[in-house]
Amino acid sequence: MDCHSAGNFTSWVDLFDTDQVVKTARPGHALVVDIGGSKGHDIEKFLQKHPTVPKESLILQDLPEVLEKFTINPGITVYPYDFFTPQPVKGAAVYYFHIVLHDWPDNKATEILEVVRDAMEPGYSKVLIHEALVAAKEPSLTATTLDMTMMTLFSALERSEDQWYKLIGSVEGLQVTKIWKARHSVESIIEIERV
Numbered sequence: 001m002d003c004h005s006a007g008n009f010t011s012w013v014d015l016f017d018t019d020q021v022v023k024t025a026r027p028g029h030a031l032v033v034d035i036g037g038s039k040g041h042d043i044e045k046f047l048q049k050h051p052t053v054p055k056e057s058l059i060l061q062d063l064p065e066v067l068e069k070f071t072i073n074p075g076i077t078v079y080p081y082d083f084f085t086p087q088p089v090k091g092a093a094v095y096y097f098h099i100v101l102h103d104w105p106d107n108k109a110t111e112i113l114e115v116v117r118d119a120m121e122p123g124y125s126k127v128l129i130h131e132a133l134v135a136a137k138e139p140s141l142t143a144t145t146l147d148m149t150m151m152t153l154f155s156a157l158e159r160s161e162d163q164w165y166k167l168i169g170s171v172e173g174l175q176v177t178k179i180w181k182a183r184h185s186v187e188s189i190i191e192i193e194r195v
Helices: 018-023 041-049 106-119 141-154 161-169
Strands: 032-035 058-062 077-080 094-098 126-134 174-181 187-194
Touching (some): 106 126, 106 161, 126 174, 161 187
Parallel strands (some): 032 058, 032 094
C-alpha cells in the first residue's frame, strides 16, 4: 500500500474523471466510499483535488484494527467496516476498491461485489475497481510478477480484462461500462454500474 500511496502507480484521480463525480453529486448522498482503503491515501488524493466537498461525503472504510493504526485526515469520515457484511452506506456516487479484489479468489470477490451491488442506486452509483490488468498478449513483467505473488501468497490473482468481464458478469445486476487505462501503468480502473 505504501508503494501505491507514494505515487509509484497512476493515481485514480488522474486516471478517472472525478470532476464528473463532483458535478453530478446528489445532496444527502455520500460522494466516495473507499472500501478497504487502509490509511486513506486514495481518498486523500480525491480530497486534495476537490477540497470543497463536504466531510460527510467522503468515507473511508476498513477493519477497525486497520483504521486504529493511522491518523486520518479530518476531512474524511472514518467508518469501521467488514466488506463481507451489508454495506451501511447506501446510494453513494462511487464505491471505490484499490488493490482489494486481487486478494480474493473469484467466489469471494463475487461475494464482495454482491454486497456493494445491494447498496448501489441504479443509474447513479458506480463501483470503481483500481487494479493491475494483465494484458492478453505480451503482459508486462510487473503484472506477471504481481500475479505470481498473489497466487503464491493468497491463492488469488491479478486478472486479465477477459477475467474481469467474466467476474463482473457473474454478479447479477452489475455490468462493466468502461475500463480506464493508464498509458504507462499496469493499473486500470474498471467502471461498473448497477442495471
